[in-house]
Amino acid sequence: xxxxxxxxxNLWRNKNRTLISMAAVFFAVVLSTVLTALSDGAFxxxxxxxxxxxxxxxxxxxxxxxxDQTLENTILNTQPLQDSIYSAPGVIELAPRLESFSLAASxxxxxxxxxxxxxxxxxxxxxxxxxxxxxxxxxxxxxxEVLLCEGLAKRLNLNVGDTILLIGxxxxxxTAAGKYAVSGLIHYGAPDLNDRMLFMSLNEAQxxxxxxxxxxxxxxxxxQSEELNETASLLRKLLSSRYEVMTWEEIMPExxxxxxxxxxxxxxxxxxxxxxxxxxxxxxxLMMMIERSYELGMLLAIGMKKYKMIILLVxxxxxxxxxxxxxxxxxxxxxxxxxxxxxxxxxxxxxxTYERFGFEAILPTSTxxxxxxxxxxxxxxxxxxxxxxxxxxxxxLDPVTSMKR
Amino acid sequence: xxxxxVIDAHNVSKVYNPDTIPVYAVNxxxxxxxxxxxxxxxxxxxxxxTTLLNLIGGLDRPxxxxxxxxxxxxxxxxxxxxxxxxxxxxxxxxxxxxLIPVLTAKENVEMIMHLQRLSKGDRDTRVGQLFDEIQxxxxxxxxxxxxxxxxxxxxxxxxxxxxxxQFVLADEPTANLDTKSAFNLLDIMLKLNQEENIxxxxxxxxxxxxxxxxxxxxxxDGKIASDTAPVNVATTT
Ligand SMILES: Nc1ncnc2c1ncn2[C@@H]1O[C@H](COP(=O)(O)OP(=O)(O)OP(=O)(O)O)[C@@H](O)[C@H]1O
Ligand SMILES: [Mg+2]
Numbered sequence: 133x134x135x136x137x138x139x140x141x142n143l144w145r146n147k148n149r150t151l152i153s154m155a156a157v158f159f160a161v162v163l164s165t166v167l168t169a170l171s172d173g174a175f176x177x178x179x180x181x182x183x184x185x186x187x188x189x190x191x192x193x194x195x196x197x198x199x200d201q202t203l204e205n206t207i208l209n210t211q212p213l214q215d216s217i218y219s220a221p222g223v224i225e226l227a228p229r230l231e232s233f234s235l236a237a238s239x240x241x242x243x244x245x246x247x248x249x250x251x252x253x254x255x256x257x258x259x260x261x262x263x264x265x266x267x268x269x270x271x272x273x274x275x276x277e278v279l280l281c282e283g284l285a286k287r288l289n290l291n292v293g294d295t296i297l298l299i300g301x302x303x304x305x306x307t308a309a310g311k312y313a314v315s316g317l318i319h320y321g322a323p324d325l326n327d328r329m330l331f332m333s334l335n336e337a338q339x340x341x342x343x344x345x346x347x348x349x350x351x352x353x354x355x356q357s358e359e360l361n362e363t364a365s366l367l368r369k370l371l372s373s374r375y376e377v378m379t380w381e382e383i384m385p386e387x388x389x390x391x392x393x394x395x396x397x398x399x400x401x402x403x404x405x406x407x408x409x410x411x412x413x414x415x416x417x418l419m420m421m422i423e424r425s426y427e428l429g430m431l432l433a434i435g436m437k438k439y440k441m442i443i444l445l446v447x448x449x450x451x452x453x454x455x456x457x458x459x460x461x462x463x464x465x466x467x468x469x470x471x472x473x474x475x476x477x478x479x480x481x482x483x484x485t486y487e488r489f490g491f492e493a494i495l496p497t498s499t500x501x502x503x504x505x506x507x508x509x510x511x512x513x514x515x516x517x518x519x520x521x522x523x524x525x526x527x528x529l530d531p532v533t534s535m536k537r
Numbered sequence: 538x539x540x541x542x543v544i545d546a547h548n549v550s551k552v553y554n555p556d557t558i559p560v561y562a563v564n565x566x567x568x569x570x571x572x573x574x575x576x577x578x579x580x581x582x583x584x585x586x587t588t589l590l591n592l593i594g595g596l597d598r599p600x601x602x603x604x605x606x607x608x609x610x611x612x613x614x615x616x617x618x619x620x621x622x623x624x625x626x627x628x629x630x631x632x633x634x635x636l637i638p639v640l641t642a643k644e645n646v647e648m649i650m651h652l653q654r655l656s657k658g659d660r661d662t663r664v665g666q667l668f669d670e671i672q673x674x675x676x677x678x679x680x681x682x683x684x685x686x687x688x689x690x691x692x693x694x695x696x697x698x699x700x701x702x703q704f705v706l707a708d709e710p711t712a713n714l715d716t717k718s719a720f721n722l723l724d725i726m727l728k729l730n731q732e733e734n735i736x737x738x739x740x741x742x743x744x745x746x747x748x749x750x751x752x753x754x755x756x757x758d759g760k761i762a763s764d765t766a767p768v769n770v771a772t773t774t
Contacts, residue, residue, distance in 0.1 A: 134651050141639035426634060433596050433631075435624025435652055435700070437617070531596045535631070 135440060139447035146423070149416050154456035156412030157511055161460025162467065164405055165507040166497065169468045170476070171398040173498035178391055181491040184260040186325055187380050188227075188351035190364055192217065195376045197348060198383075203232055203303045206346040207375065216370050217350060222363040225353035227254035230337045230346065234300030234308065236330065238288040245284060245330045247298065249337020258353040261318065261331065268292035268316025273333045277315035283327035285317050292316060296330075302341040310340045321491060390485055406514060413518050417449070421525050428526065429534030438526050445522040453515030461508040468504070471497040543703050543736055544570035544593060549602035551588050551759075562588040563599070564759035570704065570738060575730045577750035578740040585759040586740035587708055593738070594627050594706045595619045607703050624652055628697025630707035630739075635693035636681040642692045643668070643677040649699040667695040670733075671725055687718025691725060698729070704736035711743050723749055 143150050197205040207213070209228045217226055230249040235242055252271035256262040261279075262270050271279055280290060290296060294314050302308035312332065320326040338344050354363055360379050367377045381388040428441060475496035478486060486493040546568040553560040562585045570576060578586050591597040593604060595611045603610050607626060614622055623629075636645045643664055650660045668674045671691040681689055690710055697705045707726075711719035723746055729735045739746075747753055755763045 134648075138637070138640065145639050427637065430629075430631065430635065431637075432620065433594070433623065434629050434649065434696070435620055437620055437652075440652075532591050 135444050136447050139444050139451060142444075142448055143451060146420070149419060150452055153413055153416045153452050154459075156409050156416075157453050157456035157515060158460040158463070160405055160409035160511045160514075161457050161508050162464045164402055164511065165461070165464040165503050166467055166471065167398055167402055167405070168507060169464075169497040169499065169503045170471070170495055171395050172500070172503065173472070173475075174394060174495045175391060176498055177494070177496055178387070178491070184263070185322075185380075185491075186259060186320070186329075187383050188259055189354045189360060189380055190223075190352040190367065191378050191383065192350040192352070192367065192371070193348060193376050193378070195374055198376060198378060201231070201348070203301075203341060203343060203346075203348070206230070206303070206343060206348050208345055209347040210345075213371075214350075217352070217367065220363055220366045220370055222354045222359045223352055223367075224355045225254060225257040227251055227258040227351045228334060228347045229255075229349040229351060230334060230341065230343060231348045232300065232308075232337075232341055234298045234330075234340075236284075236288060237297040237299065238290050238294065241288050243284065243287055244328065245298070246328050247300075247337060247340070248329060248331050249334045249340075250331060251334050255331075255351070258351045264318040264320065266317050266319045268314070270316060271331055271333055272315075273335065275315070276310075276312055276332070276336050278312045278336075279316050279318050279331040280314050281326045281329040282317050282319050283323060284329065285314070287327065290314055298330075298340065300341075303343040303346065306342040308341045310336075312336075321487070386485070390482065394482075406510070409511060410514050410518060413449075413453070413515055414521065417518060417521050421522055425525075425529075425534045428529055429531045432529055433531040433535065438529065441526045441529075442523050445526065446519050449515055449519035449522070453512055453519075457508040457512045457515075460511070461504050464507075465504060468497045468499055472499050541572050542569065543572050543607060544568060544738070545605040546593060547603050547605075549589075549592055549599045549604060551585075551592060551597065552600050555600075561759045563592060566602070566756075566759070566761055568593070568754070568761070570736065572703075572736050573730065573734045574752060575727065575737050575750055576739075576752040576754060577747050578738065578754050578756065579742070579747055580756035580762070582742075584756040586756055588759075589756065590706050590708050590738070590740055594629060595623050624649070625700060626703045628694075628700065628702040628705035630690065630693045630697050630705060630710045632709045633686070633689075633713045635696070636689055638681050641678045641680055642673065642684065642688075645681070645692060646696045646699050649696055653700055663699060667698060670698075670729060671695045685718065687714050687721055690714060690718070690722050694722070694726060694729075698735065704738060707737065707739035709740055709742065711741065711746055716745070719743065719745060 194205045194207045214226065217223060227250055232247055234245055234247045236245040252273050256270075265279070266282060271277070278296065280296070285291065288296065292314055296312050296314060298308070298310050298312065300308040318331070320329065334347070338346060354360065360381070364377050364379045371377065431441060432438065475494040478493040478495060483493040546566060549563055549566045549568070550561065551563040553562055564585075566589060578589065580586055588597070592599050593606075595614070599612060602612070604612055609622070611619065611622060636642075637648070640648065646664055646667060647660050650663060655663070664677070668677055671694060673688060673691055676684060676688060681692070684692065693710075694705070711722055714722065726737055727749060730737055741747060753765060754761055
């Protein structure tokens with residue numbers, strides 16, 4: 133089509149103007165892609181951290197347990213209850229836990245510990261406990277061996293194969309005491325956890341605390357973190373009010389807040405970026421229309437229909453914007469991958485917050501294809517939208533006034 | 538020669554600023570043009586030449602009167618119909634900047650035929666003829682920036698003729714040209730007039746151009762002050 137050829141030729145008549153437009157679009161695509169890849173990557177990374185953190189996505193307790201974490205607030209671990217939890221869409225795994233405090237002794241050192249009785253396989257599926265093993269072997273539901281966190285082991289001077297004594301209070305005031313061999317050591321990044329956690333099998337814990345069949349917590353693994361709140365409210369409906377359903381956001385509100393400010397900031401920045409590009413493109417279009425108004429008036433005079441001029445001008449902007457969107461998209465791919473492999477390190481407040489939870493203070497980019505495609509499309513649409521300006525000018529074009537000089 | 542009416546304008550007026558200080562740019566003009574005329578529109582600056590040509594060319598609308606071209610009252614056409622009417626019936630040559638800078642001479646002329654949806658074969662034959670007539674067959678593939686002002690105006694004439702219009706309107710076509718180029722352009726226009734019976738209506742200030750016109754219409758303050766053949770009709774080449 134000769135009009136498209138003319139559009140193409142027109143792009144080269146003022147190379148600087150075309151290059152300015154293209155550069156604006158190019159940088160917009162690259163920056164917005166990197167930005168969204170960063171903010172989504174940070175979110176994904178956070179979720180990954182949380183999942184492999186002790187907390188899990190969602191926890192279910194007896195109503196009131198969170199404020200009063202004692203063995204009197206337990207729930208009966210039954211198959212029907214598990215079944216109804218599993219029936220909520222998004223729930224793919226759950227690990228039952230019996231958590232309580234106890235005094236641990238080794239030689240003449242004593243320490244307070246958090247004893248976690250859990251199903252070894254399910255715990256691993258839900259929170260990836262096995263991957264935190266640094267020495268020895270993992271829990272076995274049949275044996276009465278325990279896993280110690282490294283910090284705690286160090287304080288108690290214990291190693292794999294050593295024995296630990298636990299003394300505490302069981303269900304309904306019963307005495308809870310036992311002697312256990314240490315089968316392995318695990319590492320948590322968060323000192324809070326690393327210095328005081330001990331894992332044993334659920335059966336063993338129920339036995340220790342005289343709490344047969346009872347648990348304090350279900351830890352849930354979901355397949356899509358986006359549906360976190362939906363799944364939670366569904367569970368609330370599904371279960372009676374005897375149970376409390378808490379998301380990790382409710383369990384760790386400050387972390388949630390940090391993520392929110394982070395994504396909020398990047399959205400604002402993204403908005404600014406779009407506005408800037410829009411202004412850049414609009415400026416060049418304004419210049420172009422001033423420069424070409426005589427010529428367009430002449431074309432109209434000699435008999436070119438307005439719709440053809442609109443096709444001409446819109447093809448010009450589509451060509452400019454599309455080409456630079458494509459180049460921007462292609463160039464942002466290696467950049468995003470580079471930042472995925474060499475992630476940005478966080479500093480200051482944010483770094484401290486991350487480390488408090490034992491998370492690595494890095495921002496890896498998300499390399500999902502949708503960022504590249506979406507940002508290119510968004511910027512393309514901005515360009516397309518702005519080409520309504522020349523269209524509007526053509527609609528109002530009058531040959532006599534535009535050819536007056 | 539086949540004498541028939543191409544332009545028939547009655548009581549045509551155009552008033553600027555009717556509410557404040559009205560300017561009668563064109564004031565109750567009657568104009569009748571036959572096929573094959575070679576007519577100059579003259580008059581002092583501000584006398585309404587451009588305005589009248591714009592009205593006849595359907596670029597502007599009169600405040601009153603009718604303009605009948607080839608039997609059609611163009612004042613009754615819609616904007617869109619007017620664009621099509623211009624494309625098929627009127628050739629335009631402007632004072633300068635007639636050509637699209639990014640297109641070659643040939644493409645500039647071809648554009649009109651693209652707009653008329655002529656086939657490639659038809660376009661090529663016509664382009665060949667036209668460039669012969671304007672004596673620029675060797676400049677087919679030159680860009681406007683590579684042509685002299687006179688050559689550009691000749692290409693503009695070729696473009697005006699590309700659509701086989703009823704007549705060609707030219708507003709001061711030689712105003713930006715040196716004497717030699719002006720004569721050259723005029724010779725070509727005259728030749729086209731004599732050999733192809735092309736009708737020309739052009740405005741000018743240029744005495745050299747006026748001398749060659751067959752008929753001279755003088756406008757003063759938007760009114761036709763005189764309408765005559767020039768005293769010394771030039772013998773054409
Ligand atoms: N858009 C306009 N608004 C107001 N007045 C106008 C406008 N266009 C033209 N005029 C007035 O109309 C009158 C005729 O102008 P026109 O351009 O037709 O003259 P002209 O004979 O072509 O002059 P020149 O020889 O300088 O080209 C002038 O008085 C001019 O000031
Ligand atoms: Mg004029």
